[in-house]
Amino acid sequence: MSRLPAAERAERIMSIVPWLVTPGGVSITETCEQFKIDRQDLLEDLKLLFYNVGVHPFTPDALVTVFIEEEDDVVEVELGDFFRRPLRLGADEALAILAAARMLLASPDPDPTLQAAAERVEAALGSTERLVGVEFNSIDPAVFDDVRTSLEAGTVLRIRYHSFGRDELTEREVEPLQLRSRDGRWYLQAWCTTAGEHRLFRLDRMLETEVLGVPVQADRPAPSSDPFDFSGADRRIRLVLAPEDQWVATQYPIEEERTLEDGRTEVVLASGSDAWLERLLLRMAPGTEATDATSGAPLDAERSEAARRILRRYA
Amino acid sequence: MAANDERSSRLLNLVTALQDTSVPLSADEIRERVPGYTAGAYESFRRTFERDKDDLRRMGVEIEVVELLAQDPPTSGYRIRRDRYELPDPGLTPVELASLVAATRVVNLIGTEVGDPADGFRKLGGFGDGAADAAPGPVEVEVPAALVDVFDGVLDRRLLQFRYNDSDRTVEPHRVHFERGHWYLLAWDRSVEDRRTFRVDRIGGVRRGEPEAFERRPELGDITMRPWEYGDGPATEVRIRLDRVAAAALRSDEPELELLPVGDPTAGHGAGTCDVLLHVVDRRGLFHFLVSFLDRAEVLEPPAVRADFVGWLEAQCGDGGVT
Numbered sequence: 001m002s003r004l005p006a007a008e009r010a011e012r013i014m015s016i017v018p019w020l021v022t023p024g025g026v027s028i029t030e031t032c033e034q035f036k037i038d039r040q041d042l043l044e045d046l047k048l049l050f051y052n053v054g055v056h057p058f059t060p061d062a063l064v065t066v067f068i069e070e071e072d073d074v075v076e077v078e079l080g081d082f083f084r085r086p087l088r089l090g091a092d093e094a095l096a097i098l099a100a101a102r103m104l105l106a107s108p109d110p111d112p113t114l115q116a117a118a119e120r121v122e123a124a125l126g127s128t129e130r131l132v133g134v135e136f137n138s139i140d141p142a143v144f145d146d147v148r149t150s151l152e153a154g155t156v157l158r159i160r161y162h163s164f165g166r167d168e169l170t171e172r173e174v175e176p177l178q179l180r181s182r183d184g185r186w187y188l189q190a191w192c193t194t195a196g197e198h199r200l201f202r203l204d205r206m207l208e209t210e211v212l213g214v215p216v217q218a219d220r221p222a223p224s225s226d227p228f229d230f231s232g233a234d235r236r237i238r239l240v241l242a243p244e245d246q247w248v249a250t251q252y253p254i255e256e257e258r259t260l261e262d263g264r265t266e267v268v269l270a271s272g273s274d275a276w277l278e279r280l281l282l283r284m285a286p287g288t289e290a291t292d293a294t295s296g297a298p299l300d301a302e303r304s305e306a307a308r309r310i311l312r313r314y315a
Numbered sequence: 316m317a318a319n320d321e322r323s324s325r326l327l328n329l330v331t332a333l334q335d336t337s338v339p340l341s342a343d344e345i346r347e348r349v350p351g352y353t354a355g356a357y358e359s360f361r362r363t364f365e366r367d368k369d370d371l372r373r374m375g376v377e378i379e380v381v382e383l384l385a386q387d388p389p390t391s392g393y394r395i396r397r398d399r400y401e402l403p404d405p406g407l408t409p410v411e412l413a414s415l416v417a418a419t420r421v422v423n424l425i426g427t428e429v430g431d432p433a434d435g436f437r438k439l440g441g442f443g444d445g446a447a448d449a450a451p452g453p454v455e456v457e458v459p460a461a462l463v464d465v466f467d468g469v470l471d472r473r474l475l476q477f478r479y480n481d482s483d484r485t486v487e488p489h490r491v492h493f494e495r496g497h498w499y500l501l502a503w504d505r506s507v508e509d510r511r512t513f514r515v516d517r518i519g520g521v522r523r524g525e526p527e528a529f530e531r532r533p534e535l536g537d538i539t540m541r542p543w544e545y546g547d548g549p550a551t552e553v554r555i556r557l558d559r560v561a562a563a564a565l566r567s568d569e570p571e572l573e574l575l576p577v578g579d580p581t582a583g584h585g586a587g588t589c590d591v592l593l594h595v596v597d598r599r600g601l602f603h604f605l606v607s608f609l610d611r612a613e614v615l616e617p618p619a620v621r622a623d624f625v626g627w628l629e630a631q632c633g634d635g636g637v638t
Contacts, residue, residue: 006322034441052324056348085401091467092430100422117411124405133492179452183496
């Protein structure tokens, strides 16, 4: 038997009891399974209700009636005009359930049962409008299918992949390990035979996929525990932000941040690839100073080279 | 009776007393009707009562305070409004419940304020049964600290006051929306009498008003997060040309935009090139978006925007100018 704090126990009782009020009673065993509650806990809760709860003046007709027939595995509850419905969902609980459902429904092959369930919960919360919206980057269903097929079959997957960070288009053969989603994007964690190491590949950047019949090799080294940890990147960039670039401090993963004497903000961030850095530099206002955090060298050359390369299209 | 049982019973009896009555009860009446309050001095009753009210509020039972003007002198009355307390039966089948439970197992909402879904499932009718569809893989989503308070406003139609970009806002919150790694709030901003979209992670110091303070506005429509559509000014139609790789990226990021294939799609060089027409309100937003494609994208028309973009890039070339 578990000891819950008094308030949590009262909440559990108010949540479950309305579901037990059925003429003829309900099965104790099924109720315990349905609500994932220990048999002893359930019976103790009901006894507490029976002996102690009711309304003024606590005459027999103003009390909760509970019949427990352990031998027949039946419990029957009769209430006065209270506890007839469960408590409303708290915002935190409603968010935990609805957001989880909407996240999965944003994947390329949503489950219609889950769709119906989420809509019923929203209706019970009193809204005909969508309360939680979720949009993931859309993925070609054929790509999603191939990734899942190769994962389930344990076979090699060939991908034409656009590395957004490096702005490179490559063809690779990868051994899929796990599909996972982080912050609205689907990734395949895989052993890349081209790079000879574990890599994360965004599904929305796979231009073509092909499931090869070749089984994956069993003896690859284990992947690092957190594939989303990019702090190992070796280059550090220092930016002294002009006021209009203040958004950088909230948009990018900042490693250091301080306010200079003149009130401007200085940030240090780990740089991804060259293409990543070029995009960042091109977006900075003229008043922002960008330097290599290690050497202190200004990054003006990188910036103007990137601008010139784009301008060639306009020559 | 053990102290723990006594407290649970007292909380339950407080709820039954406030649900069973048709008129709000004064503190004295509550003390009389709820066993557990009667013993001890009046001051200790008040302290216990206040703590119990807080406990109940935390579990979602809102106790309303009203002035009882008929009493002399007027005094505070307390009640629980059934329509605010009760969850209508959502009518979930065991299989539907199981699919929701499975969803909360694979989706990991990372944040301190996130509730325990188990508490919610007991209210919704249990944990269901039946095999739920296998989820494709673990899903991780960060939840900013203000999101639960903001969502409480959405659920109960409470006005929200908060700090945003160094100004104070009063808004009707209508929906929360997750896209591209961020949570947004779609709201009607009362200070400007217009719809606004807020990044939830930039919302600070949220204060919540009373429930049912406004009507939902279905006409607010969808949330706009396209960087070139921000703002209230007139829109210009801009034609952008994208190479195959950029077109594929845009198709994935913005599935609603129509991509117009250019030339012969089977041709070798330039195959997959597409044009897209954007309604641009914020030119700086457009430029920031364009450089995400580096030299894979080009502004074709109108000439004024093309020249503007070229000028913006030339300014970044330093003293050397264009070579």
